[in-house]
Amino acid sequence: MRYLPLTDDDRRRMLDTIGVHSVEELFRDVPDAAMLAEPVALPRHQGEIEVERAFRDFAAANLSPSSAPSFLGGGVYRHHLPATVDHLIQRGEFLTAYTPYQPEVSQGTLQSLFEFQTQVALLTGMEVANASMYDGATACAEAVKMAARIKKRDRVVISGGLHPHYREVTATYNRFVGLRDAALPPDWRGGEDAAAAIDAKTACVVVQNPDFFGRVHDYSGLASACHAAGALLVVVVTEVISLGLLKSPGEIGADIVAGDGQSIGNALSFGGPTVGILATREKFIRQLPGRLAGQTVDVDGRRGFVLTLSTREQHIRRDKATSNICTNSGLCALAFSIHLTLLGEAGFTRLAELNHAKAVELADRLETIEGVEVLNDSFFNEFTVRLPRSAADAVEAMAKQGVLGGVPVSRLYPGESELEPLLLVAATETNTDQDIDALAMALRGALQ
Amino acid sequence: MSDPRATTTGNRGLQIEEPLIFEQGSPDKTAVDLPEPPSTKDRLGGVRRSGPIGLPGLSEPEVVRHYLRLSQKNFSIDHGFYPLGSCTMKHNPRLNEKLARLPGIGDLHPLQPTATVQGALALIDACAHWLKALTGMPAVAMSPAAGAHGESVGLMTIRAALEDRGDARKRVLVPDSAHGTNPATAHACGYAVEGIPADDRGRVDLAAFREKLDADVAAIMLTNPNTCGLFENDILDIAAAVHDAGAFFYCDGANLNAIVGRVRPGDLGVDCMHINLHKTFSTPHGGGGPGSGPVVLSEALAPYAPVPYVVQGPDGFELIEDPARSDAKPFGRIKGFHGQFGMFVRALGYMMSMGSDGLRQVSGDAVLNANYLLACLRDTVTLAFEGPCMHEVLFDEGFLKETGVTTLDFAKALIDEGFHPMTVYFPLVVHGAMLVEPTETETKATLDTFVETMKALTARARAGDVEYFQEAPRLTPRRRLDETMAARNPILRWRPPAVDKAAE
CATH class of the missing domain: 3.90.1150.10 (Aspartate Aminotransferase, domain 1)
Structure with a gap:
């Protein structure tokens, strides 16, 4: 078994040091009734040749877009x-590191996240961005919860131009925290009037640009209507390449931008993993979920980076946290950042x-x-x-x-x-x- | 006398200072050669960007050098011992990276006709089969994107099942030793969270638990083996009590790696459990994701699992994406598309490589390694609770008492010795926690070196060399960073330097 370095001799010596006769003795806190005497009924271990062959068989049963x-x-x-992206993200120092909890030995990840946050802020026209979410749909759901916290209101207007999966995920999240959705019908003809759906309980309006049906919008009128009614405008972007040609959501008046960054740096991978992006205005950062890399200095006065504002997060605030998110899409964010740097x-x-x-x-x-x-x-x-x-x-x-x-x-x-x-x-x-x-x-x- | 190690550049041999990408290059440079776009009419509807974005331009060699230099400022499993308790930093096999990139696997679109992705659906089904067989559970929701996301799915499923039987409940019990994600999840699913203290054996305090368990409790969220690295030996009683109270038993599966192949959570009375594929099944942590958190479910909960899911139909595999097409009662959707497919590929590659026999050896060696550290260090470092431990061993700061050295200082000194520190200050049930998880992919020689280092550092602390610890680390690309300043005055992005108007 190629991933296990202990030899039988090692194991014997280690058991001696511990003072037991067998590994089974170490499992003595497990109720006897629950201990399996035999391996689970699944195939035994296989070499690279066999495993790779099995996956080539899976692949052969698909029609690849490539x-x-x-x-x-x-x-x-x-x-x-670009070939460079995949090469660089497979460097072991990036691939096999964990969340940068020890900043002295994580400056590579932390600086790249700081650069990612800056790139996302620039693309979206927002002031700040976090270090990524799972995907666009969950970023959208978190943006809505964030807006509800900021506005202390419980109603959400969902455009009929929003991607249906984003609508469903947002509706699911909302149902469990008691937010009410006002979901407008699929806007395939265009011409939806989301502003008309805003009322005094509305925390935010969620729109997409380009919308699910591909239309491009200038939402500045809607942004004004939102702000006049004390609501926020959440703009979703599912195709981030569009931001190279279109007015940024920030320029249009968005308060929160949620989206998926898959198009930059990330393979199709049957839809996952991708990289969720979430950006907002500086005044809302205390309500922003997810990791944030921030700039600081070390004891020698040199610039460095750390994870910061963690009092928003689950490992500090537990049930008072802005979200339960812990792991995000680190490596996909890195791929995004490298590809955008190449471009x-x-x-x-x-x-x-x-x-x-x-x-x-x-x-x-x-x-x-x-x-x-x-x-x-x-x-x-x-x-x-x-x-x-x-x-x-x-x-x-x-x-x-x-x-x-x-x-x-x-x-x-x-x-x-x-x-x-x-x-x-x-x-x-x-x-x-x-x-x-x-x-x-x-x-x-x-x-x- | 000036520091003999000071250099003109600030570089130190292989450690090269690297500016931000925004401080390099020029806007007209690019590292890609794209063709001239054909001349067509503009159909953007008049919403064209007017000003520049502000992205820097670099050539390919500059980009490669930038990221290579950044990578060299990271510690990783590929470097060395990374005993981060509860995080399971084990070797990440490269075969799985290759598999995830095979043509026909890495390049599939999630919305292709299902007839064109039968191999992908078969792969998801195979991964699901392994997870169900290893946990002894009849169903699995594959779409959660990470462990915490899986926790959400678990509690949402439980709430949907309770509501379906007209039994709205308000509270979720969470042991004080739990990961922070547990209470955060319960809250995000609309529940009030109630803590359960640990007893003096590091297990759930059964008396306190029974006192809090009543008809208003929806679920208990219990990590087993728990975050003290111990198996909850009353688990069958806990499960029975939970079920007698009409509640569900959510197991945080973060520590499945300790028991995989030897104990099936389904045999412990668990109703649902998330599995961190990036822990037990070796998918890379990637500097903080992407993860994957499938949730196995009991018969009682299975009907409420979210869409999508794969079923075997008369004409091959089908993907049920529409709740109306489902025979069951899915509570909704929690992620775009079909889950972290790329992680399923890697996890399945790992499971097939290890096999049922190898996975049993995985938990055996993981537990052996942790108990070996316990045995070698128990006379040096303060053991928080008596063993045997499972896959990780918990120490506290008792051994540093009156030395002036804190857990954090000690951890930083380990960095200079070439080790990534253990998890510190978690779990919260002991003072100055040091949670050490060696994993099964370490050699005895590595463990012995770690033991010698722990002993030597302890001797140094006891000898009164406090300054050595307080100044550590000294040999890293950066030394201790000012986290207070970072939080008080958040700088979360680069901004162009202010232009001096008077100079223009």
């Missing part, structure tokens, strides 16, 4: 990952332009297919089309042709018949002209 034209989005996006301002802006241009080309092409209607008047790299048939059926048919042609909206909004013909399609820098040709052909075929 090997097929793919236009999948809906909150997770396929982008090119820099120039690379990031160009990447965003490239995504938008690819999506515009895709929309232009799909509009030439009879019966296909692009519903968006605006979009970044993803938009919604209406098909003359069930989008789920069309996607199944395209998959049989080896094309991953998008996400049927009904997958996330099941049971709503008017949403059944809607297909969400995304294009990124990874899509070629040939991919677009393949999608157009497959879609034509699926509609015949």
Whole structure:
């Protein structure tokens, strides 16, 4: 067993030192009835060759977006990952360290988190960001709880443009702490008036930009309406690359920004792990959940970094903490930070332009297919089309042709018949002209 | 005389000072070569950014050097002994990193048609099977993103089950020795938290527990083995009492690594338990995540598990994402998509590598290593509670009494010796706690060196060399950092230096 260094001789000598005859004696506090005499009925240990073969078999039963034209989005996006990112995050010093509780031997993690926080603050146009959350959906739920604490109000207006998983996760969290959701219907036509749903009990309005259906919004009017009513505006971003081209949520007037940073630095990984981002205004930091890296000095006066403001957190405040979060998405945050550093301002802006241009080309092409209607008047790299048939059926048919042609909206909004013909399609820098040709052909075929 | 170790650059050999990325490069530089975007019309709807973001630009060699230098300022398991009690810093096999990156595994989209991801669903199902078999529990919710998130799912499931039987309850019992996440979780799930003291054996005080247990208690959250590193030997009685009171037994599974392959929580009367895949099943801690916290559930709780979950249908694996399609009564959704798939891959790779026989050896060696440290150190360092311990051993600061050296000082001195300190000041039930968890992946030679170091440092403390400890660490990239200043005047991000207007 290659991960266990003790030899039988070591074990014997150690048992002698302890003064027992067998390891079983060390388990004497376990009730006899609960001790298993034999190993659990599972396969015995295997070598790397066998294990790797088993995983290649799992892999062979999947159709990978890397090997097929793919236009999948809906909150997770396929982008090119520079080789440097994956190399650096696999350095053992990053990969196999724990939460930086001992700052003298954790400056690498702490400085990188400080840089991550700064990058997220810059992208979102906010003053501060935390050191990451689990994912976008849980970041959104935590943002809502945070707004309720700040405003001491218990009602939350949820836009119909918010990703359905984010809606469901937020609704679940809210139900258990007694917050009331005012969830607006799916806004697939656009034109929702969230401001009209604000009342005197409203802690916040949650919107997404670009919204789940791909539309781009200027929420500054809504921000003013929120603030006039004493509520906060929470802006969710599921495609962070869009921030290279769009006005930042901060510029629009957001008070809290929640989102998923997967698009920068992180593989698709079937949707997890990703990296949740949470940013806000400085005056709200005492209500911000999660880890925060802060700058300080050491006894020799040299700049260094520590985890700070931990009186917000569970290990200090226990049941009075802002959240129960402990482990977050450290390594995914590092991957985000490295990728964004590689891109820099120039690379990031160009990447965003490239995504938008690819999506515009895709929309232009799909509009030439009879019966296909692009519903968006605006979009970044993803938009919604209406098909003359069930989008789920069309996607199944395209998959049989080896094309991953998008996400049927009904997958996330099941049971709503008017949403059944809607297909969400995304294009990124990874899509070629040939991919677009393949999608157009497959879609034509699926509609015949 | 000036410090002979002072250098012009501030660098010290391999320890190289590294500025922030924002203090390097220039805005026009980039480390990626992307094609010129095709010329298309703008469909952004007039919401285009006007000013720059303010990101720094670096070339690839600068970026590589930056992060390599930062990495060298971290201690890690790959470096050496990392006996951080309760955190289970064991070796992270690299095979699992390879598996997680295989084409067809690492590059799957969560919203592909399920017919195109049958291998991924089979993999989740296989991981679930191992977790259920090892815990002796009939069901598992795979989607929680970390241990604390799993705790939330556990308590939400319990609350949903209680509400479904019209039995709203208000309180959750949590031993004082529990992880901080337990009371924080109970509170976030809408419960009032009530503490249970530890007895003088480091276990739950049974009398206090029975006194607090009544028909208003929804659950007890009990870590077993507990955070003192001890097995709760009254666990069957505790479970029976909890069930007699109509409540549920939530087990914090952070310490499953002590019993895996030898004891199944299902045989202990547990109703639900989260499993930190990043502890027991060796997925990397990554400097603070990502983790993964699947929750195993009893028959009584299984129907309330959150979506999504994988089932085997007539045409292969199905993913139940819509509560309306479920035969059960899921309480909702707690994470986007399908959970920490990348961590399932790694954990399954580990479980298959170790096998049922190897996992049994894992808990045996983990407990052996901890008891070996207990035996070697008990005459030097104050043992908090009599053993045998399980996978970790708890000491307190009694041995430092009247030396002027604190637990923290002692921990910092260990850093200069090349060890990561143990967990300090946790659990809260003893003074100046030192919780040492060696794990099964350490050699006897490493443990012996650690023992000798602990003894030598203790002798030094008792000899009155307080200053040595108070000044430690001396050999690290940074020495003790001013945490008070960091909290009083929070600087949580870099800002551009203020431009001197008068100079313009």
